Amino acid sequence: MCQLLNYNSMSVNTFFQKLVPVDKKFFPMYEHFSELIVKAATAHLMIFNQEDSTLQKELFKQLRTLREIGDDLSEKLFEDIDKSFVPPFDREDMNLLTTKLYEVIKQINGVSQRIKLYRPKEIPVEYKDFAQLILRAGEQVKLVVTELRSLKKPNKILKACKRINEMEDEADDLYHATISNLFKKEKDAIELIKQKEILENMEGIMDCIKGVSDIIKTIILKES
Numbered sequence: 001m002c003q004l005l006n007y008n009s010m011s012v013n014t015f016f017q018k019l020v021p022v023d024k025k026f027f028p029m030y031e032h033f034s035e036l037i038v039k040a041a042t043a044h045l046m047i048f049n050q051e052d053s054t055l056q057k058e059l060f061k062q063l064r065t066l067r068e069i070g071d072d073l074s075e076k077l078f079e080d081i082d083k084s085f086v087p088p089f090d091r092e093d094m095n096l097l098t099t100k101l102y103e104v105i106k107q108i109n110g111v112s113q114r115i116k117l118y119r120p121k122e123i124p125v126e127y128k129d130f131a132q133l134i135l136r137a138g139e140q141v142k143l144v145v146t147e148l149r150s151l152k153k154p155n156k157i158l159k160a161c162k163r164i165n166e167m168e169d170e171a172d173d174l175y176h177a178t179i180s181n182l183f184k185k186e187k188d189a190i191e192l193i194k195q196k197e198i199l200e201n202m203e204g205i206m207d208c209i210k211g212v213s214d215i216i217k218t219i220i221l222k223e224s
Contacts, residue, residue, distance in 0.1 A: 026088060027149045029077055033070065033101040034138075034145040040066045040108045041138035045131040047112060048123055060116050067109040074102040089219050097219070100211040104141070107205045108134070114201060118194040126178040130171065130202045137167045137209045144216050154220050164213040171206040175199060 043059050043066070050056050077098045081091055088094075140160045147157045178199055186192040 024088065024149075026077070026080065026084075026094065029073065029080075030097070030101070030145050030148065031142075033073055033077075033098075033105075034142040036066050036070050036073070037101065037104050037108075037138045038135070038142050040105050041131075041135040044108050044112060045128070045135050047115060048128045048131050057116075060112050063109045063112045067105050070102050070105040074098050090222060093215060093219050093222070097212070097215045100208065100215055101141075101145075103208040104138070104205065104212065107201065107208050111198060111201045111205065114194075114198050118198065120194050120198065121188075121191055124178065124181070124195070126174060126181070127199070127202070130174055130178070130199070133167055133171055133174065134202070134205050134209070137164055137206060140164050140167070141209060141212050144213070148216065148219070151220065151223055154224060157216065157220060161213040161217050164209060168206045168210040171203055175203045 040063055043062050047056055047059050050059065078095060081087060081094045081098070084091075140163050144157045144160045144164075147153060147160075151157075179196065182192060182195055182199070186195060
């Protein structure tokens, strides 16, 4: 009896969705989120390439602003997802995608604030490599989010998700190599703690980006 009820419920929902147009307002909002991520990743990379303290301060401010915009956008998405009559995807997946996208921006801003607070004596060249990797992964996020609008090319999305996974593996290797070098070269214990925490949070950015990739793969699987 329970199985019959579930089947009937699913049939009614499917029939209903064919009659009522899917709410498409979410796609531009998600695309805006992905653009914020690319902007944040770009500013993040510029911090490591910028020696002028005044310009660095401007980048810190810019990242904080992007995080605030992301905060407002995520709240708007959560509200609209809850109110939407016919959302384009499963509500739980949409909420999770919103959370994961915001976490990327929040984590990038978190790294910048630690650099601002800790003022490390030196920025290892590996940090710049890490920041470049984060930007490349952020650009892949923008690609997959943009393609969600139609889902006509799932293979293109899955290929980009695979690239993100490969970049996350590359980030893990870079993290371990950089940590190893830090322990060999850095003799100041306090400086070592600062550098290690910054690096751990940079790796956290890649983990967040992989989280976006994972939920998008889940959406594709359910919609295929």
